[in-house]
Amino acid sequence: MKTDVVIVGGGLIGCATAYYLAKKKSNVIVIEKDAGVGLQASGRNAGMVRQQARKAALPLAMASVRLWAALAQELENDLGYTRTGYLKIALDEAGVAVLENEMAWEHAHGLTEVRMLSPDECRDKIIGLTDRVVAGKFCPTDGIANPMLVTPAYARAAQRLGAEIKTRTTVTGLLRQGSAVRGVTTEQGEIEAEVVVNAAGPWACHLNESIGCATPITPGLSQLMFTERRAHNLVCPVGVLGFGGYFVPTHAGNMVLGISGVPNKYGYSTRVEYSDITAKAAQMLEILPWLSQVSVIRTMSGITEYTPDGEPYIGAVPGTRGFFTAVGFHGQGFCLGPIVGKILADLITGKESSISLATFKPDRFARVQG
Amino acid sequence: MNDLTLAPLTVVGAGPAGIMAAYTAAEAGVDVTVIDENPLPGGQYLRQSPPEFTIPDVVAAHSGHPEAAALYRKLEHPRIRTMHNTSVWGVFDGRMLALAERDRVYLHKANRVVIATGAYDRPLAFPGWTLPGILGAGAVMRMVKTQWVLPGKRVLLAGLGPLQLPLADLLLESGVEVVCVAEAANLFLGWRHLSGFWGHGDRIWEAYTYIKTLVQHRVPVFHNHAIVSASGKEQVETATIARLDGSGQPIAGTERQFEVDTVCLGYGFLPSIQLAMAFGCEPRFDENLSWFVPRHNDHMETTEPGIFVAGDVTDFGGAKVALAEGRVAGLAAAHQLGALDDATFNRLVAPALAELRHMNRVALALQRIYRFRRGLAFLASDDTILCRCEDVTLAKVKQALADGAIDLHQVKLGTRAGMGYCQGRCCSALIAPIVAKETKQSISTLHPFTVRPPIQPIPLQMLATGAVSMAVE
Numbered sequence: 125m126k127t128d129v130v131i132v133g134g135g136l137i138g139c140a141t142a143y144y145l146a147k148k149k150s151n152v153i154v155i156e157k158d159a160g161v162g163l164q165a166s167g168r169n170a171g172m173v174r175q176q177a178r179k180a181a182l183p184l185a186m187a188s189v190r191l192w193a194a195l196a197q198e199l200e201n202d203l204g205y206t207r208t209g210y211l212k213i214a215l216d217e218a219g220v221a222v223l224e225n226e227m228a229w230e231h232a233h234g235l236t237e238v239r240m241l242s243p244d245e246c247r248d249k250i251i252g253l254t255d256r257v258v259a260g261k262f263c264p265t266d267g268i269a270n271p272m273l274v275t276p277a278y279a280r281a282a283q284r285l286g287a288e289i290k291t292r293t294t295v296t297g298l299l300r301q302g303s304a305v306r307g308v309t310t311e312q313g314e315i316e317a318e319v320v321v322n323a324a325g326p327w328a329c330h331l332n333e334s335i336g337c338a339t340p341i342t343p344g345l346s347q348l349m350f351t352e353r354r355a356h357n358l359v360c361p362v363g364v365l366g367f368g369g370y371f372v373p374t375h376a377g378n379m380v381l382g383i384s385g386v387p388n389k390y391g392y393s394t395r396v397e398y399s400d401i402t403a404k405a406a407q408m409l410e411i412l413p414w415l416s417q418v419s420v421i422r423t424m425s426g427i428t429e430y431t432p433d434g435e436p437y438i439g440a441v442p443g444t445r446g447f448f449t450a451v452g453f454h455g456q457g458f459c460l461g462p463i464v465g466k467i468l469a470d471l472i473t474g475k476e477s478s479i480s481l482a483t484f485k486p487d488r489f490a491r492v493q494g
Numbered sequence: 495m496n497d498l499t500l501a502p503l504t505v506v507g508a509g510p511a512g513i514m515a516a517y518t519a520a521e522a523g524v525d526v527t528v529i530d531e532n533p534l535p536g537g538q539y540l541r542q543s544p545p546e547f548t549i550p551d552v553v554a555a556h557s558g559h560p561e562a563a564a565l566y567r568k569l570e571h572p573r574i575r576t577m578h579n580t581s582v583w584g585v586f587d588g589r590m591l592a593l594a595e596r597d598r599v600y601l602h603k604a605n606r607v608v609i610a611t612g613a614y615d616r617p618l619a620f621p622g623w624t625l626p627g628i629l630g631a632g633a634v635m636r637m638v639k640t641q642w643v644l645p646g647k648r649v650l651l652a653g654l655g656p657l658q659l660p661l662a663d664l665l666l667e668s669g670v671e672v673v674c675v676a677e678a679a680n681l682f683l684g685w686r687h688l689s690g691f692w693g694h695g696d697r698i699w700e701a702y703t704y705i706k707t708l709v710q711h712r713v714p715v716f717h718n719h720a721i722v723s724a725s726g727k728e729q730v731e732t733a734t735i736a737r738l739d740g741s742g743q744p745i746a747g748t749e750r751q752f753e754v755d756t757v758c759l760g761y762g763f764l765p766s767i768q769l770a771m772a773f774g775c776e777p778r779f780d781e782n783l784s785w786f787v788p789r790h791n792d793h794m795e796t797t798e799p800g801i802f803v804a805g806d807v808t809d810f811g812g813a814k815v816a817l818a819e820g821r822v823a824g825l826a827a828a829h830q831l832g833a834l835d836d837a838t839f840n841r842l843v844a845p846a847l848a849e850l851r852h853m854n855r856v857a858l859a860l861q862r863i864y865r866f867r868r869g870l871a872f873l874a875s876d877d878t879i880l881c882r883c884e885d886v887t888l889a890k891v892k893q894a895l896a897d898g899a900i901d902l903h904q905v906k907l908g909t910r911a912g913m914g915y916c917q918g919r920c921c922s923a924l925i926a927p928i929v930a931k932e933t934k935q936s937i938s939t940l941h942p943f944t945v946r947p948p949i950q951p952i953p954l955q956m957l958a959t960g961a962v963s964m965a966v967e
């Protein structure tokens with residue numbers, strides 16, 4: 125089998141890249157180990173499309189949010205995307221300084237709509253919010269989308285443009301010719317390609333390592349509790365500084381109560397842990413006391429990829445030809461997915477990235493790792 | 495109940511199967527914890543009125559379970575501790591049961607478990623099935639027997655299985671007009687299974703007494719007929735039944751319409767497999783039920799060592815089979831725990847297995863006669879709701895399949911079917927046949943929705959109490 129581009133991994137990054145490449149008339153094959161696309165972290169997250177509190181990835185997030193605005197129309201699919209805004213609160217004075225520093229960074233990058241909120245303004249926005257809130261930071265252009273719809277929508281749009289999605293297929297290695305990558309081997313045979321993209325998320329490391337570019341990724345378990353539907357939901361997602369959890373409304377009226385992952389605590393397990401959900405439930409009641417009578421109806425978890433510096437690996441892998449990677453998103457992949465797919469398609473078709481990727485070089489830890 | 499010392503055997507469910515499993519193991523010298531979500535034991539079959547009802551339970555007495563009182567007394571065995579009002583909402587770290595009791599939650603270590611969680615009314619989706627006034631037969635039985643509430647005045651019974659007869663009998667005796675009974679089974683196809691009833695004269699006699707009541711009240715019984723639609727403004731006003739072809743599909747032109755204010759649907763039961771699935775027990779597709787049950791061996795042990803099943807969770811066999819299965823499971827668990835040596839176990843289990851085989855003969859014959867025929871799974875029209883929690887119609891499910899979904903999980907992600915309050919208990923068996931048909935797969939190869947905690951919705955206030963209570967080792 126032969127094609128222009130093989131993409132390893134049918135998550136959001138892989139399917140978005142496939143779509144933007146197919147739009148540029150490239151022949152693309154996406155290879156996915158699962159029975160469908162977007163079944164891992166791409167579909168198992170709280171659906172926040174957030175620019176706030178990003179570091180080096182802020183310009184990417186801002187560009188991505190511009191894509192998100194017209195994405196449902198472009199992909200001809202409801203994505204549940206709404207610009208609800210996002211409120212981040214601090215519970216102590218030290219936290220206020222952190223928020224103010226973040227805001228300075230955000231304003232410097234042109235995200236000028238971010239502003240600080242007084243405790244009363246926070247409580248006006250989020251009814252029943254704890255009295256302990258000292259300050260808040262709000263970005264009106266942040267929002268939410270339905271993770272379960274986005275990746276399949278990209279995959280379908282790519283397929284309409286001729287891309288092929290091979291599910292239940294596992295990539296076992298790279299086909300190489302000198303320093304050039306010429307395709308992949310799978311359990312079902314070889315696929316030759318001019319370009320290979322590794323977008324296999326937390327399972328990506330061994331493929332990058334096989335070509336001498338270590339991209340260290342530590343898995344962490346992000347656990348989500350879904351509440352019953354509520355007539356009066358949160359108006360926007362709420363994050364709490366130093367809390368390790370977040371509150372997100374969904375388009376259907378449920379709430380997602382998220383528990384942030386801790387790198388390496390549970391390996392690649394996607395179980396939900398009793399000690400974590402009970403402890404976090406107790407802490408969440410302190411932030412939003414009215415949650416006490418709201419029922420949790422299901423839980424879910426996904427693997428978040430953690431990198432040593434908190435930034436992803438994006439771009440051509442140095443020292444090779446025809447091999448690109450975009451992995452290690454450190455919990456930022458859902459928001460960044462659209463723009464990263466678009467940039468990768470540009471890079472693969474020989475166009476420069478409009479946004480500097482210097483911080484995200486895939487080989488920045490390769491030497492350290494030996 | 496704050497004494498949380500660990501018993502070597504945990505039984506979940508205090509219906510006939512659970513009680514018998516617990517009692518048998520206790521008699522063998524095993525300490526047993528029985529966990530039941532109801533305030534009183536009995537399960538569905540022997541359900542008791544709530545304790546605050548002080549009126550004498552004459553309806554239950556009349557419909558006759560004289561064995562019930564003796565069965566409840568078995569729970570008074572000194573080796574048995576029963577936790578009422580306690581539900582199991584999850585399995586963590588392999589063998590830790592998460593319990594919810596009144597207003598708090600905690601973990602309970604359970605290395606050996608008998609799952610006797612029973613079964614629930616099987617939903618049947620047809621145009622109009624979500625109208626008020628259309629009720630599950632099990633719910634109606636419960637309303638009448640334990641709450642003394644009649645479901646309506648003019649009732650149509652539509653269903654599949656011999657339990658329609660006692661329900662019709664109960665309603666008639668309670669003064670309700672039963673306009674007709676539509677029985678989906680084709681008894682002409684069922685004759686060849688009648689040999690299974692050899693030696694079960696009591697069952698035949700029981701059926702005869704029910705039929706006699708129907709005849710006395712001149713209630714028409716339509717065999718090989720199913721309900722195909724219902725309509726009404728605020729609630730059900732008319733119900734239509736039709737004759738079925740060999741595959742269970744309605745034959746056009748055979749419809750009969752009835753004016754009613756209530757419809758009782760009794761299309762059999764679906765086993766409550768959620769807890770078994772949470773333990774990781776492998777499911778088996780049952781052809782007669784056309785749905786999944788936990789796989790088990792002759793000694794009622796599932797594919798997870800030390801996890802047993804008994805009663806209707808294994809497939810619908812009724813109370814007598816449940817008692818026999820409970821006895822076998824109780825013996826096997828006691829044997830594994832070393833309370834019975836090999837010789838004693840073999841001596842005790844042989845008659846229990848013989849009794850179970852005897853009971854299973856008639857149960858299996860009934861399961862075959864009242865097989866859930868495929869055609870019954872395709873009564874819905876495009877605008878019929880399949881997932882009631884999330885208002886997902888057949889058309890939306892078909893759209894998700896057209897968009898590329900190939901299994902139940904992907905339909906769930908694309909439509910939200912199964913994401914609501916009941917967590918897919920109802921809609922999964924309605925949607926699976928559609929998925930199988932549209933994707934040209936056998937329904938037996940589909941996987942039911944993954945079970946994740948909480949098995950039942952749980953308020954955050956309760957969940958939060960788990961943070962402070964210690965796990966019970």
